[in-house]
Amino acid sequence: MTTVSVITPTYNRAETLPRAIESVLAQDHEAFEHVIVDDDSTDDTPAVVAEYDDDRIEYRRLEDNAGANAARNAGIRAASGEYVAFLDSDDEFYPGKHGACVDALESLPERYGGVFHGYDIYRGETYLGPEATAEGRVTLADLGEANVPGSFVATAFRREVFDAVGELDEAMAASQDYEFYLRVAREYDLYGLGAVLARHYRQPDSISLDPDARRAGKAQLVERHGDVLxxxxxxxxxxxxxxxxxxxxxxxxxxxxxxxxxxxxxxxxxxxxxxxxxxxxxxxxxxxxxxxxxxxxxxx
Known part of the structure; x- marks a missing residue:
């Protein structure tokens, strides 16, 4: 039985996608599937994925470029695992990520809908430092103060969470991860593991560097979650x-x-x-x- 479904949205990241795939294949917890959703790339992404002869890798391609959350949602709908983790095509998991998340989710009460952990931040080959995360229980009130989990790469959720709170919001201009965490926290608690279990690469074309996208995302957050911010x-x-x-x-x-x-x-x-x-x-x-x-x- 598949325990973990890893969802990787990708668009024109043929150069970095192999390190993401290989970081999943290197996990010691082997009951997983890796659902790679190609958001209509125009580069060599299909050929890169085809080089991996592993039944645990599932490649899907969207007919039109629809954005990262649309690709993530397509992956969620295809997922068969008990737990769902996200890995962007330019990031990577460290060994032991799956095992730590699965062990925690299996031992925690069901009121905990997901877990998160620390991650190292890089810009190219330059190490910028670790992203600190809380250890222990995190509630909606905590998330009203800060995006405690940070990037999607730091998280894993029970599959039923998506049935309870809905898919990722494809209309969000920015803060796509944070908006989802706030929705989850209205129904569940989250739990911080403390350990650093992934590497996140900051890209020059990130929407986080676009002031207009940030303003639009902030307005959407206030509209949806202004009561807790x-x-x-x-x-x-x-x-x-x-x-x-x-x-x-x-x-x-x-x-x-x-x-x-x-x-x-x-x-x-x-x-x-x-x-x-x-x-x-x-x-x-x-x-x-x-x-x-x-x-x-x-x-x-």
Whole structure:
């Protein structure tokens, strides 16, 4: 019986897809299927998948490019496992990911709909540090404060969760993972494992770097979950918007967003650092480097 269904949406990632596939095949917990959903790629993705002669790999192709959540949903509908995990085609699992998640879900009460864990963040070959996650129970109130699990790569859910709360929202312009976690947390608790079990690569074309997509995603989040989002969470949104503008060398809008973040949550240190360095692109880059060093020292 299939225990874990790994869902990988992919679009024109033929170069990075092999490391994702091989990280799944290397898992010590072997009762899995890997559902790869091709979002109408125009590169060599079909040929890359065809190189793997393994019955546990299932390749599906969408007729039209519909976006990552549409591809994830197609994978969810095809999944036969008791548990569902997500792996983007440029990320990878570390050995032991499946075993740790399955062991936790099998031992936890059914009120826990999913588990999550830490992950390392890379930009290309540059290590940016670990993404810290909570250990233990996480509730809707916790998620109103912050996107505690972070990226989809850090999660695994019981299959019935999707029947209870619905599929991923294909209309979300950004924060697709966070919106889903909030919906799950209205019906279930989540549980943090603490261990670092995956690697996430930040890409230059990520929607997280698009201020317009971030604003649209924030409006959608407020419409759907404004009853639980706190000032701290709203401040973090403005902080990320400020970073997105600064990375485009749009320093005026960046300073305005960072100032809004400080007004909403004045005890967070990082908006002050970036506001102080948001004078030229060079000083902003120095501020980002300083932040990464501090986060590595703190293990965050």
């Amino acid at each position: 706190t000032d701290r969470r709203h401040a973090h949104h403005h902080y990320l918007l400020g970073l997105a503008h600064a990375k485009r060398d749009e320093l005026g809008p960046a300073r305005r967003e960072l100032a809004r973040a400080i007004r909403l949550h004045p005890t967070s240190p990082f908006p002050y650092v970036h506001l102080a360095t948001c004078v030229t692109p060079t000083t902003f880059a120095l501020g980002m480097a300083a932040k990464r060093r501090v986060k590595r020292l703190l293990g965050r």
